[in-house]
Amino acid sequence: MVYLTRAEHFNAAHKLYNPSWSKEKNDEVFGKCANDNWHGHNYELFVTVKGEPDPNTGFLVDAKNLSILINQHVVDKLDHKNLNLDVDFMQGKMCSSENLVIEIWNQLRPHLPDNIQLHCIKLYETPRIYVEYFGGN
Amino acid sequence: MADKVSVFRKEHFNAAHRLYNDAWDYSKNEKVFGKCALPNYHGHNYEMEVKVTGEPDKETGYVIDLKLLSDIIRQEVVQKFDHKNLNLDTEEFKDLNPTAENIVVVIYKLLRPYIESKFDLQIRLYETPRNFVEYPVS
Numbered sequence: 001m002v003y004l005t006r007a008e009h010f011n012a013a014h015k016l017y018n019p020s021w022s023k024e025k026n027d028e029v030f031g032k033c034a035n036d037n038w039h040g041h042n043y044e045l046f047v048t049v050k051g052e053p054d055p056n057t058g059f060l061v062d063a064k065n066l067s068i069l070i071n072q073h074v075v076d077k078l079d080h081k082n083l084n085l086d087v088d089f090m091q092g093k094m095c096s097s098e099n100l101v102i103e104i105w106n107q108l109r110p111h112l113p114d115n116i117q118l119h120c121i122k123l124y125e126t127p128r129i130y131v132e133y134f135g136g137n
Numbered sequence: 138m139a140d141k142v143s144v145f146r147k148e149h150f151n152a153a154h155r156l157y158n159d160a161w162d163y164s165k166n167e168k169v170f171g172k173c174a175l176p177n178y179h180g181h182n183y184e185m186e187v188k189v190t191g192e193p194d195k196e197t198g199y200v201i202d203l204k205l206l207s208d209i210i211r212q213e214v215v216q217k218f219d220h221k222n223l224n225l226d227t228e229e230f231k232d233l234n235p236t237a238e239n240i241v242v243v244i245y246k247l248l249r250p251y252i253e254s255k256f257d258l259q260i261r262l263y264e265t266p267r268n269f270v271e272y273p274v275s
Contacts, residue, residue: 011265013153013180013222037222038153040180042265082153082177126151126182 003119004060005048008070010079013040014095017084038082044124045074047108051116061116073107097125101133109135139192144199146187146206150219153180154235157224178222184263185210185244191256201256209251214244237264241272 015038016030026034033039047070053060077087083095089103101123109118124130155178156170166174173179187210191200217227223235229243241262252258263269 009265011179011181013178032220035220035222035226037225038178038180039151039220039222040153040178041151042180042182080172080175080179082175082179085177086175126149 001050002053002060003048003050004063004066005046006063006066006070008045008047008067008075010043010045010075011040012043012078012081012083013038014083015039016094016096018094038084041125043078044130045070045104046120046122046124047118048120048122049112049116050119054115061113069111070108073111074104077107097123097129097131101131105133105135139195141190141192142200143188143190144201144203144206145189146203146210147184148187148207148210148215149182149184150215151180151182152218152221152223153178154223154230155179156234156236158234178224181264183218183240185214186261186263187248188259188261189252189256190259191253201252209248213247213251217247237262237268237270238272240264241270245272 015035016033017026018029021029023034047066049061049066051060077089081087083090083100089107090100093099093103101121104123105118105121108121112118118135120132120134122130122132155175156173157166158169161169163174187206189201189206193200217229221227223230223240229247230239233239233243241260244262245258245260248260249258259271259273259275261269261271
C-alpha cells in the first residue's frame with residue numbers, strides 16, 4: 001500500500017454565523033469570525049489517496065490527473081468565492097473548516113478512479129490551524 | 138559610527154476583499170481583475186514582515202525592542218484589518234482598491250509616525266505564499 005498526496009490551494013471569504021442565534025450569541029461564540037462583512041483565508045488543501053502502484057506505469061495515480069479532478073470538483077467551486085454565499089455544497093451548513101473538509105471529501109470521492117481509495121483530506125485555514133478527515137466511521 | 142542592522146517582526150491578519158474599480162463597468166472589471174472582482178468577495182491570510190534599520194543602541198544593544206514593534210503593528214494595523222472586509226469595513230480602502238500594492242503603502246503610512254525618524258522602515262506584505270510586495274523600494 002502506498003499513499004500519495006496532492007497539494008492544492010484556494011482563496012476564499014467566509015464567516016462563522018449561525019442564523020438561528022442572535023447577533024449577540026454569534027459574537028459571543030464566534031468572536032471576530034462572525035464579522036458581518038466576512039473575512040478570508042488562503043486555504044491549503046492536501047488530498048491523500050492510497051492503493052497499489054500499477055506495475056506498468058509505477059503510478060498509484062497520475063498526479064496530474066488527480067490535480068485536474070481536485071480542481072474540477074473542488075477548487076474551481078471554492079477559489080475566489082464566498083463560502084457562505086457562492087458554494088452549492090455548503091448551503092445550509094456552517095462554513096467551518098471541519099464542515100468544509102467533510103464536504104470536500106463527499107465532492108471528490110465519487111470521481112476518483114476505482115483502483116485508488118481516498119485516505120485523507122487535510123485543510124489548512126491558516127498556517128497555524130488545520131483539520132483532517134479520514135471518511136465516515 | 139556603528140554599523141546599521143535591520144531587525145524584522147512578522148505579524149499577520151486574515152481579511153476579505155475584492156478588486157474593483159467603481160469608475161469601470163462590471164465587464165471591464167471582470168476583464169482586468171478576473172475572479173478577484175467577483176461580487177461576494179474572497180479572502181487571504183496576509184503575512185507582514187516589518188523591517189526597521191538603524192544603529193543598535195549602545196546601552197540596550199537593540200535597534201528597536203521587537204515586543205514594542207509588535208505592539209505598534211498590532212495596534213495600528215492588525216486591529217484595523219484582521220477579520221475585516223477591506224473594502225467595506227476600513228476607512229483606508231473606502232476609495233482605494235485594496236491591491237497588495239496599495240495595502241503595503243497604507244501599512245507603511247500607518248506605521249511610519251510610530252517609528253523614530255532616524256530608522257529606515259520597509260514593509261513586505263504576502264497576500265499568498267507566492268504573491269508578495271515591498272514598500273518603499275530600497
